[in-house]
Amino acid sequence: MIQHQVPVNLVISSGEPAGVGPEVSIAAALAFLKERSEVSITLLGDPSLFSASDIPKELSARLRVEPILLASPVMPGQLNPANAQYVLNILDTAVLGCLDGRFDAMVTAPIQKSVINEGNTSSDLLFTGHTEYLAKLCNQDHVVMMLCATLPAGFLGLRKSRELRVALVTTHLPLKEVSSALNREHILETIRIVEHDLRTKFAIARPVIRVAGLNPHAGESGYLGREEIDVIAPAIEAAKSLGIQVSGPYPGDTMFDANVLDSVDAFIAMYHDQGLAPFKFVSFGGGVNVTLGLPIIRTSVDHGTALDIAGKGIADSGSMLEALRLAYQLAVHSQNAKI
16 A cells, blocks of 8 residues: 555546446445545535535545536436536646646546537547547646456456556547548557556556457457558567567457466557446446546546446445546556655
8 A cells, every 4th residue: 555645635526427436436435435534535516516514524625526517407417408508617627626736636527428419519539538628638648548446356267456558549439430530650659658658647657558459359360450561560569669568469359368467467459348348347346537648637436427327336446446536546656656
């Protein structure tokens, strides 16, 4: 466990107000503050979504609700496009607070992309997700979505607990558009960002990375597709020439080998479900989403808004708690690197 007593200030964007975001945010914040006495948390959202009685007096000095007002009253489980800008206002406030140093890291609760697109009249751009929106706010052309989870000892025959990290070359794209979105430069930059942030944010001195192919059997020498030959393998070789410990392309169905978990720090998949389907199968809802390539630290839950159970008091805050723990660890690594 990290021994660190320098104050760490985290901020939570509470996400879609009709979903489980507000309730898992406050539940996880309270649990984490009990674990870490040097942490303070700012919770962004409309005060009506959080009961003051939920915050014990002994924690009230380290957990504050910073009010950002709803445009329209909320009914749990019922989406309202009128509150689309409210969700974006929360994100904007969290990002600006991190950029100006008020917060050391931000943690995001789930949002509903469809309702933002339906209700957002301030932009004609399609809202495809947190990752892409945060890249725009931070003026970054290329960021990387990576999911992280701790696999316990005994699971899959592991002798000890092990971190599983899965990054994506493409994110929220229709499957038919993935192949055309892949090029050597984009894949190489993804590998570089993953390697850089594993060193600088995760404090892994010499990261080892595995990269997947796109096609079944990694193209089978071109018989099932040439993306591996023409695009993916050249990007991997270029990364190797930069001194990065990377290998591939591996078939997607065999890349995630439990026998290599002790020696691989991150796996890179070509598209969303290639990487996240196996990840979520083994992470049991305890995964954390991290955006790499940003000038700030951002982690998130790995689940959606769960509208069907919103407001019923049964939402599991475990993923949000893990997101807070990882945000804290990354913030500590960042602070230590500046010393």
